[in-house]
Amino acid sequence: MERPISVSQCNRYIKSLFDENALLADVYLRGEISNFKGQYASGHFYFTLKDQECAIRAVMFRSYASKVRFTPENGMTVLVRGQVSVYDRDGVYQIYCREMRPDGVGDLALAFEQLKRKLEAEGLFDPAHKKPIPRYPRVIGVVTAKTGAALQDILNILRRRYPAAVVLVRSALVQGESAAADISAGIRQLDALGLCDVMIVGRGGGSLEDLWCFNDERVARAVYACRTPVISAVGHEVDFTICDFVADLRAPTPSAAAELAVPDAGDLQMQLMAAESRMAEKINARLERLFARLEGAARLEDLMALRLGSLSARVEGYRSHKALSSPAYAIGQYENRLAAMEEALRSKMEGRVQILGHQLAGSAGRLHSLSPFHVLSRGYAIASKDGAALTSQGQVQPGDCFSLRLADGMIEASVIGKQAVLRGEENAFGREKREE
Numbered sequence: 536m537e538r539p540i541s542v543s544q545c546n547r548y549i550k551s552l553f554d555e556n557a558l559l560a561d562v563y564l565r566g567e568i569s570n571f572k573g574q575y576a577s578g579h580f581y582f583t584l585k586d587q588e589c590a591i592r593a594v595m596f597r598s599y600a601s602k603v604r605f606t607p608e609n610g611m612t613v614l615v616r617g618q619v620s621v622y623d624r625d626g627v628y629q630i631y632c633r634e635m636r637p638d639g640v641g642d643l644a645l646a647f648e649q650l651k652r653k654l655e656a657e658g659l660f661d662p663a664h665k666k667p668i669p670r671y672p673r674v675i676g677v678v679t680a681k682t683g684a685a686l687q688d689i690l691n692i693l694r695r696r697y698p699a700a701v702v703l704v705r706s707a708l709v710q711g712e713s714a715a716a717d718i719s720a721g722i723r724q725l726d727a728l729g730l731c732d733v734m735i736v737g738r739g740g741g742s743l744e745d746l747w748c749f750n751d752e753r754v755a756r757a758v759y760a761c762r763t764p765v766i767s768a769v770g771h772e773v774d775f776t777i778c779d780f781v782a783d784l785r786a787p788t789p790s791a792a793a794e795l796a797v798p799d800a801g802d803l804q805m806q807l808m809a810a811e812s813r814m815a816e817k818i819n820a821r822l823e824r825l826f827a828r829l830e831g832a833a834r835l836e837d838l839m840a841l842r843l844g845s846l847s848a849r850v851e852g853y854r855s856h857k858a859l860s861s862p863a864y865a866i867g868q869y870e871n872r873l874a875a876m877e878e879a880l881r882s883k884m885e886g887r888v889q890i891l892g893h894q895l896a897g898s899a900g901r902l903h904s905l906s907p908f909h910v911l912s913r914g915y916a917i918a919s920k921d922g923a924a925l926t927s928q929g930q931v932q933p934g935d936c937f938s939l940r941l942a943d944g945m946i947e948a949s950v951i952g953k954q955a956v957l958r959g960e961e962n963a964f965g966r967e968k969r970e971e
Contacts, residue, residue, distance in 0.1 A: 543623065550621035553628060559619040562630060565638055566591070568611050580607060584615065584630065592629035593617075599633050604747075605646035612638040643743055647750055650777055654752070659759045659781050666764040666783045668795065672732035674701045675796055676725040676763065678718060681706035685739040685768070685789035692790055697797035703731060708748075709738035715751030722757040722765070734761065735792045736778065737768030749776040758782055768792030912942040 553559055566584035573580055578597030583590050593615065595603075607613065617632040636642040654660065675693065679686050681704065693702055705721040708714040718736065725731055736758065738746070748754065749769045758765050758781045767782035768789040779785040786792035907917070918925040920937040931937060931950050939946040 542626070546621060546623035546626045549626075549628075550623050553620045554618075561616065562619050563614065563616050564591075564630065565612065565614050568607050568613060569609055571607055571609050573607070580632070582607065584613075591619075592627060593632055594629055595632040595635060599635075603635050604642045605637060606649055607635065614638050643747065643750075647777070650750065650752055650755070651780065654755055654777065654781065659755060664759070668764050668766065668784055669732045670798065672700055672797060674703060674730050674732055676703045676705065676731035676734040678705050678707050678721040678725065678734065678736045679738050679789070680709045683709065683739055685737060688739075688788075688790045689735060689768075689793045692793035693797060696794065696799050698800065700797055703728075710741070710745050710748065714748035715753050718748060719751075719753045719757040722754075722761055726761045726763050731763045733766065733796050734763045735766045735768055735786075735789070735796060736782070737766075737786075737789050737792060738770070739789060740771040740774065746770050746774060746776055749778040751777075754778055755781045766792045766796055916941050 564584060566586055569583045569585055569590075571580070571582040578600055580593075580595035580600045580603075582593050584593045585591070595615075595617075613635050614637075615630065615632045616634040617630045619628060619630050621628045637645045658664070677686065677689055679689070686704065690702060693700055703725060705725050707721040708717040722734070722736060725734055737749075746769055749767075755777045758767070758778055764783045766784045766786050767776070767779045768786040768791065769776045769778055770788075772787035784795060786795050917940040918937055919940070920931060920935065925931065925937060933950050936947065936949045939948055
């Protein structure tokens, strides 16, 4: 009877078969990631790699996973290289990945886009968070390599344009695995001093790999948390990094960052000269107006003196006037003036009455010429019945009484046939006229 073996012995034997197979020692696979579990505490990656028909379990330990630039995601197609072996505890085979990169796109480009989307969603690129760059900085902080050409370019431009500024340089690694941590620490250290008015962070040009430390999340968060305004100056004009998006101002080159950080002393001198000239013109104009007012005040003082002298002379004349020595004289003067005014008023009234009398006589004559009684004086009469004038013989009948107005009175008459008979010599109006 054969002797049985344990499960462990079986799994270890199968594992040895896998490990001794040269074809499985270095396998290059393409597949889609699913069931991805990033164990951030341990740093290991656990996931499944699959295609349309099959799947294989995969693991990537921290020593290799830390070198992956991007973050693996479910549904992402990747290329992995590693060894296929058996995990003897569970009796399953899987690929132990040593390398991983995205399929069809560079891993750095993918990592850049992933981090950019993440930080943008958190608001690190929000313009509302951008701090203004001071116009006249007194202290300028610089975080870059002390041996690089970028630092010398920055210092030369700052000395030429604005020599009054003090420059604090914090040397930092700008390339390699430790660069991101060193740059982040430099930003925090300069900011903690509280001396800088503005800070320049950057380096000269290089490849995407050389500039990659400025795409690190640690650098981005250090710039975002910095209380000092930060100018990002990484690489050349065509180079863009995550640090550029987070910074308060992006400069295309380190030299351009120095120019953006400070004003030009020559331009300031011209502005000061122009301001001095304008100030001198305004002061001169002001002085001229004050001198004119002073001269006017002097002339006014002279005029007042003349007027006071004249007034004094008049007062002296009044003091010698007879009215002050004899009140009766003053009363007599007023009486004479009153009598003269009374005579003038009387004369004017008489002349006015005479003129009005002439006007009245003329008006009376014109009125008399137009009066119907004036017509009666030429032998005419006015016949009336019951107060209405008679203009036709058809208005009376035999036996009717009517009145005749003559120039000197009224006559009552009656109609007999076609003849009128007088009924009295005259009326009361006629008697009144004779009595007069």
